[in-house]
Amino acid sequence: MDFELSPEQKQVRDLCREFAQEVVAPAAAELDREHRFGYDIVRQMGDLGLFGLGFPEDAGGAGGDFLSYCIAVEEISRADAGVGITLEAAVSLGATPIQEFGTKEQKECWLPDLLAGRKLWAFGLTEPGAGSDAAGTRTRAQPEDGEWVINGSKQFITNSGTEISAGVTVTALTGKREGARGEISAFLVPTGTPGYTVEPSYRKLGWHSSDTHPLTFEDCHVPAGNLLGKQGAGYRQFLHTLAGGRVAIAALSVGLAQACLDAAVTYAKERQQFGKPIASFQAIQFKLADMAMEVELARMITYRAAIAYSDRGSVEFRKLASMAKLFASETSKRAADQAVQIHGGYGFIEDYPVARYWRDVKINEIGEGTSEVQRMLIARELGI
Amino acid sequence: MKIVVTVKQIPDPNAPQKLTSDNRLDRGGEAVLDPGDEYGVEAGLKLKEAHGGEVVLVSMGPAKAADAIRKGLSMGADRAIHVSDDSLAGADALLTAQILAAAIKPENPDLVICGTESTDGSTGMVPPMLAELLGMPQATFAKQVEVKGDKVSVHRQTNEGYEVVEAQAPALVTVTAGVGEPRYASLKGIMAARSKEVKKVELSALGIEKGSPAESVEGVADAETRKAGEVIEDDGNAAERILAFLVQVKAV
Ligand SMILES: Cc1cc2nc3c(=O)[nH]c(=O)nc-3n(C[C@H](O)[C@H](O)[C@H](O)COP(=O)(O)OP(=O)(O)OC[C@H]3O[C@@H](n4cnc5c(N)ncnc54)[C@H](O)[C@@H]3O)c2cc1C
Numbered sequence: 292m293d294f295e296l297s298p299e300q301k302q303v304r305d306l307c308r309e310f311a312q313e314v315v316a317p318a319a320a321e322l323d324r325e326h327r328f329g330y331d332i333v334r335q336m337g338d339l340g341l342f343g344l345g346f347p348e349d350a351g352g353a354g355g356d357f358l359s360y361c362i363a364v365e366e367i368s369r370a371d372a373g374v375g376i377t378l379e380a381a382v383s384l385g386a387t388p389i390q391e392f393g394t395k396e397q398k399e400c401w402l403p404d405l406l407a408g409r410k411l412w413a414f415g416l417t418e419p420g421a422g423s424d425a426a427g428t429r430t431r432a433q434p435e436d437g438e439w440v441i442n443g444s445k446q447f448i449t450n451s452g453t454e455i456s457a458g459v460t461v462t463a464l465t466g467k468r469e470g471a472r473g474e475i476s477a478f479l480v481p482t483g484t485p486g487y488t489v490e491p492s493y494r495k496l497g498w499h500s501s502d503t504h505p506l507t508f509e510d511c512h513v514p515a516g517n518l519l520g521k522q523g524a525g526y527r528q529f530l531h532t533l534a535g536g537r538v539a540i541a542a543l544s545v546g547l548a549q550a551c552l553d554a555a556v557t558y559a560k561e562r563q564q565f566g567k568p569i570a571s572f573q574a575i576q577f578k579l580a581d582m583a584m585e586v587e588l589a590r591m592i593t594y595r596a597a598i599a600y601s602d603r604g605s606v607e608f609r610k611l612a613s614m615a616k617l618f619a620s621e622t623s624k625r626a627a628d629q630a631v632q633i634h635g636g637y638g639f640i641e642d643y644p645v646a647r648y649w650r651d652v653k654i655n656e657i658g659e660g661t662s663e664v665q666r667m668l669i670a671r672e673l674g675i
Numbered sequence: 676m677k678i679v680v681t682v683k684q685i686p687d688p689n690a691p692q693k694l695t696s697d698n699r700l701d702r703g704g705e706a707v708l709d710p711g712d713e714y715g716v717e718a719g720l721k722l723k724e725a726h727g728g729e730v731v732l733v734s735m736g737p738a739k740a741a742d743a744i745r746k747g748l749s750m751g752a753d754r755a756i757h758v759s760d761d762s763l764a765g766a767d768a769l770l771t772a773q774i775l776a777a778a779i780k781p782e783n784p785d786l787v788i789c790g791t792e793s794t795d796g797s798t799g800m801v802p803p804m805l806a807e808l809l810g811m812p813q814a815t816f817a818k819q820v821e822v823k824g825d826k827v828s829v830h831r832q833t834n835e836g837y838e839v840v841e842a843q844a845p846a847l848v849t850v851t852a853g854v855g856e857p858r859y860a861s862l863k864g865i866m867a868a869r870s871k872e873v874k875k876v877e878l879s880a881l882g883i884e885k886g887s888p889a890e891s892v893e894g895v896a897d898a899e900t901r902k903a904g905e906v907i908e909d910d911g912n913a914a915e916r917i918l919a920f921l922v923q924v925k926a927v
Binding site (some may be wrong): 299301302303306309310338340343344350353354355359363373386402 | 696741742745746749822859860861862863866867868869
């Protein structure tokens with residue numbers, strides 16, 4: 292068993308760390324305060340090759356592995372989790388399904404811009420009535436004169452409303468199945484298609500630098516060629532998409548947890564009380580030790596799950612993906628909580644980044660499958 | 676145009692530097708491509724973009740220096756030559772220059788680019804020695820390098836401004852940070868570097884007899900620390916006191 296990153300993975304880490312600390316981190320507080328999407332940062336991430344990192348060279352990517360991509364998400368999220376989710380959603384939820392299930396024409400049409408970061412693609416699965424129960428989709432797509440007509444609505448869709456959002460993959464019912472629930476298929480809907488409306492964005496607790504909107508579809512016509520993969524394949528597709536996405540969300544969580552640890556260590560050494568740095572108090576040291584241990588454990592299972600993802604035959608993958616997502620997200624939550632605690636009253640004030648970390652972290656336990664859902668999935672893998 | 680850029684791996688300059696018991700720099704910790712050499716790579720790549728050709732990195736260093744070489748390749752250099760031999764540990768400036776010259780000569784480059792000095796040893800002796808051994812004219816402290824036909828023209832940084840110096844190619848130039856911010860290695864560059872050639876060369880293949888060192892370290896002492904300045908607290912007449920000080924040192 293080899294726990295060393297390859298020379299390329301280390302280089303990816305160092306490069307992304309340098310970029311994130313020099314470019315992403317300095318802008319984070321302002322984007323957060325102004326609830327602003329960082330177009331300039333996204334453009335620079337595109338130039339660096341971040342969006343195409345894990346895609347094969349013939350598709351216009353860099354030919355890196357999935358772990359390299361996860362390391363990139365980790366480092367970017369360590370600087371700004373809102374920018375981290377922009378990258379994660381664009382890659383894991385946006386471009387990956389097109390790469391994996393798309394036709395040659397669909398790939399050629401969309402991937403060059405998506406892998407260069409010039410455009411973003413969104414993934415619309417969640418609905419007002421279908422969250423954890425993602426298969427409870429009510430959105431419908433009906434065939435009509437060689438086209439599909441989509442009606443329904445989607446909830447909380449990342450990257451759907453930016454100036455560079457090219458479109459969204461939506462899941463919709465395309466028929467009934469015997470006894471079981473409806474047949475689900477996925478469609479590529481370009482931004483600007485008549486009948487497709489991106490509603491005003493939410494007022495979110497955190498991730499202020501990311502873009503999230505409700506979507507509505509009213510008699511929205513798309514050509515037959517916009518069906519993603521086979522009719523009825525939607526359910527299997529999104530299970531696969533979400534499993535990969537979970538590992539990337541785990542990486543995002545590790546990055547944010549690391550940022551909490553970094554900030555807490557720095558502050559504990561500087562802050563003096565009772566004539567000494569608070570870092571000299573055992574109560575503070577033990578908190579920091581626990582944080583460091585958990586961050587390292589979260590990183591290990593995340594990297595392990597990432598390697599299992601690349602190794603397609605791995606039967607362990609789904610279980611590892613859920614475990615990584617669950618453990619890393621809950622680790623980041625505890626780390627943010629302790630980081631604020633170590634900052635005392637200053638941690639409750641927005642002048643310190645830990646306040647932002649604390650607001651940004653909660654969603655890690657909810658998006659791409661809640662903690663409860665991950666526990667259900669792990670239990671299922673145990674044969675229960 | 677063929678451009679050789681010399682590159683060196685050094686201990687991370689942001690980490691505290693330690694000496695070993697025989698007064699050599701401890702190279703055990705984190706190591707990086709010398710930031711000074713990144714300017715060399717950047718200058719080489721800019722010239723390649725303008726004139727076409729090839730950028731070849733040449734490095735002498737232990738096996739792990741491959742990481743620094745890889746960084747230069749990821750930035751866009753085409754291939755590399757890595758002279759690595761355990762017996763070269765602790766090589767002084769002259770031996771280093773001899774090794775580099777022997778590795779560079781068969782390449783017949785039009786231009787050799789070096790940093791002005793390494794960030795760890797900071798002797799600044801290797802590039803001039805190397806130019807001499809290669810029989811090339813040298814232009815040092817360049818903040819701008821241009822190639823016009825078979826002439827190399829540089830803006831040589833001085834305390835007052837710059838001089839324009841021209842040399843007949845093949846030539847050696849040393850570059851400063853003035854040549855421009857080194858580019859990030861793109862992620863595509865990192866992955867592409869996997870398949871670029873890094874030729875490993877051993878000392879025996881260069882036909883160099885390792886003589887006794889030309890330099891030796893006799894002792895090590897800390898540099899004198901600068902005396903703390905005077906802190907002027909404002910009790911109403913701070914401005915006058917600062918002015919008086921500035922007049923005294925003839926700053927105003
Ligand atoms: C900022 C943000 C960005 C998002 N981006 C996207 C996106 O790009 N694309 C997309 O499709 N979705 C996106 N989502 C949606 C997200 O994936 C869902 O919010 C999440 O899956 C939970 O669904 P829900 O909000 O409907 O909660 P619910 O499913 O209503 O869950 C409410 C609570 O009940 C629990 N619960 C539900 N069912 C069970 C059960 N069977 N057993 C035990 N407990 C249960 C849950 O764990 C949770 O605690 C985003 C959400 C947010 C907030």
